[in-house]
């Protein structure tokens with residue numbers, strides 16, 4: 001994955017999604033707004049576990065939002081580390097059309113389909 005422009009665009013999308021989730025959090029409770037003040041920097045959520053108000057955040061965010069936020073953080077970290085867009089399983093590049101639809105995916109089309117097939121079999 002060496003297309004800087006593509007990566008920059010994906011990073012921007014991920015940041016926007018993160019902001020949208022944090023905005024929902026903010027809307028939920030004023031306490032959330034206080035927490036957000038410390039979360040303006042893109043690298044801010046890096047160590048959520050170390051955050052003193054961790055429990056408050058977990059309480060305010062739904063499980064789905066929390067998972068989304070973690071996936072976004074992981075994807076942003078991969079962009080920084082230069083591993084974004086590389087399939088976690090087969091180490092080949094993930095199709096760009098797939099990343100456009102699922103910016104946080106860690107699997108290429110083929111590996112994701114194999115996973116899905118396996119899950120379907122398990123029912």
Ligand SMILES: [Zn+2]
Pocket residue numbers: 087088089090091092107108109110111112
């Ligand atoms: Zn793969």
